[in-house]
Amino acid sequence: xxxxxxxxxxxxxxxxxxxxxxxxxxxxxxxxxxxxxxxxxxxxxxxxxxxxxxxxxxxxxxxxxxxxxxxxxxxxxxxxxxxxxxxxxxxxxxxxxxxxxxxxxxxxxxxxxxxxxxxxxxxxxxxxxxxxxxxxxxxxxxxxxxxxxxxxxxxxxxxxxxxxxxxxxxxxxxxxxxxxxxxxxxxxxxxxxxxxxxxxxxxxxxxxxxxxxxxxxxxxxxxxxxxxxxxxxxxxxxxxxxxxxxxxxxxxxxxxxxxxxxxxxxxxxxxxxxxxxxxxxxxxxxxxxxxxxxxxxxxxxxxxxxxxxxxxxxxxxxxxxxxxxxxxxxxxxxxxxxxxxxxxxxxxxxxxxxxxxxxxxxxxxxxxxxxxxxxxxxxxxxxxxxxxxxxxxxxxxxxxxxxxxxxxxxxxxxxxxxxxxx
Ligand SMILES: [Zn+2]
Numbered sequence: 324x325x326x327x328x329x330x331x332x333x334x335x336x337x338x339x340x341x342x343x344x345x346x347x348x349x350x351x352x353x354x355x356x357x358x359x360x361x362x363x364x365x366x367x368x369x370x371x372x373x374x375x376x377x378x379x380x381x382x383x384x385x386x387x388x389x390x391x392x393x394x395x396x397x398x399x400x401x402x403x404x405x406x407x408x409x410x411x412x413x414x415x416x417x418x419x420x421x422x423x424x425x426x427x428x429x430x431x432x433x434x435x436x437x438x439x440x441x442x443x444x445x446x447x448x449x450x451x452x453x454x455x456x457x458x459x460x461x462x463x464x465x466x467x468x469x470x471x472x473x474x475x476x477x478x479x480x481x482x483x484x485x486x487x488x489x490x491x492x493x494x495x496x497x498x499x500x501x502x503x504x505x506x507x508x509x510x511x512x513x514x515x516x517x518x519x520x521x522x523x524x525x526x527x528x529x530x531x532x533x534x535x536x537x538x539x540x541x542x543x544x545x546x547x548x549x550x551x552x553x554x555x556x557x558x559x560x561x562x563x564x565x566x567x568x569x570x571x572x573x574x575x576x577x578x579x580x581x582x583x584x585x586x587x588x589x590x591x592x593x594x595x596x597x598x599x600x601x602x603x604x605x606x607x608x609x610x611x612x613x614x615x616x617x618x619x620x621x622x623x624x625x626x627x628x629x630x631x632x633x634x635x636x637x638x639x640x641x642x643x644x645x646x647x648x649x650x651x652x653x654x655x656x657x658x659x660x661x662x663x664x665x666x667x668x669x670x671x672x673x674x675x676x677x678x679x680x681x682x683x684x685x686x687x688x689x690x691x692x693x694x695x696x697x698x699x700x701x702x703x704x705x706x707x708x709x710x711x712x713x714x715x716x717x718x719x720x721x722x723x724x725x726x727x728x729x730x731x732x733x734x735x736x737x738x739x740x741x742x743x744x745x
Contacts, residue, residue: 328470328745329676332736335464340729343460344443346373347728348436350420350452351445357421357484360396366420367401370459370479377463379403379477384499386489391482398489401479402499405462407472412506412742415476415702416462416735417692418455419483419490422447428719442722449711453723454511455479457710457732465736472743476505483692486653491692495699502701507666507742509735511709512691513716516727516734517678519670520707522575522658523687523694524582525618527627527651528590531556531635533610534646540604549610550594552645555638557612560587564634573619575659575686578713582688585622588615613652620657655690658697665742666704673737677730688713708734 336343353366371381386398401420425433425446433446443453462475478500480490494500514520533553538546568585577583594610596602618627631649639645660667662684674682687707696705710727 347456351436364399367399374403379405386493389489391489413474415505416458420479448723449513450716454709461732461736491695508705510707512707513711521660525657526655527616528653537608538606546606550607553610577686669738669741673734677733
């Protein structure tokens with residue numbers, strides 16, 4: 324073994340600081356806004372051409388058959404693999420290439436990649452083109468170092484911001500991202516350079532619909548208002564279930580701290596003459612609310628669903644006319660990487676090595692593509708680790724720190740060496 328392989332790689336990455344900034348900036352200049360999914364193909368080809376030059380075998384996987392994939396907005400994923408001198412381990416670095424819409428409040432061009440005071444600004448710098456660029460520089464340096472390694476894979480995938488079904492989920496479903504060919508996955512999402520993210524809470528989005536009886540608005544007592552019934556349901560949730568959820572704390576180290584609780588958010592309420600500018604006087608015959616329930620790894624889904632049924636039963640006792648139904652919209656199970664995973668250990672020791680401080684294990688307040696790697700691909704050694712801070716993601720004047728870009732590339736490369744027994 325080469326005793327100073329880690330030092331060598333850290334120096335190589337430090338020397339490529341400008342190249343790392345340049346690569347991030349080039350990625351930011353593709354306006355890969357999602358929705359609707361702009362500029363995916365040129366961005367995927369740019370990544371593929373670069374990795375081909377670095378000796379990777381590159382494939383472009385188009386999510387044919389998915390409803391999101393259209394001629395106007397093709398869903399093109401890039402997957403690259405380089406087999407090393409050893410059969411295993413096979414380590415996959417994944418970044419989503421989509422970014423959320425720009426929004427208002429920017430003081431500079433969101434797609435220029437402007438550098439100021441040690442930060443690179445632009446939409447997607449933190450979430451997560453900076454992380455993807457750091458992963459690529461780390462992999463290129465490992466290749467150039469000549470160290471005998473297992474396989475390294477890099478993917479640039481689409482649609483993470485809208486659920487990832489045409490991206491990582493599609494690649495896992497067709498068998499391209501599974502435990503058969505991959506042992507470890509690092510997703511350089513903006514979780515901060517000294518933190519390793521080992522999962523997220525579960526998500527249950529559901530619709531509640533109330534149905535009433537239409538009547539003339541001047542004689543509302545002749546009808547049944549679906550909106551007033553929804554109001555009773557919202558009141559019951561606020562008085563009974565929400566305080567109970569606020570008392571439940573997960574042992575998963577979710578950040579920010581308040582997201583360690585179970586939560587219920589009302590995403591949408593619409594009822595009556597929805598979408599009509601001109602209104603006629605009517606009692607609302609229908610109302611729909613969409614809820615976002617974040618549940619803990621310690622809660623079971625059957626119990627989570629039962630609590631909602633119990634709320635509706637209590638409301639029905641007061642309002643015998645209540646006509647209500649519940650339907651699912653989206654379900655994501657909680658994820659938790661085993662703390663004994665060698666990947667977690669390798670990143671912890673790499674962080675100590677590169678940054679000289681102890682790593683913190685965290686979990687993400689929202690979900691990310693981890694779920695698809697684990698639930699569809701069957702890969703349990705999966706974490707998010709990358710530069711960028713959560714708090715500036717999706718915000719105006721999003722940025723990533725240049726020192727953090729370099730340090731995260733050093734940590735990823737060092738962890739890969741560690742997993743290869745260097
Ligand atoms: Zn992201």
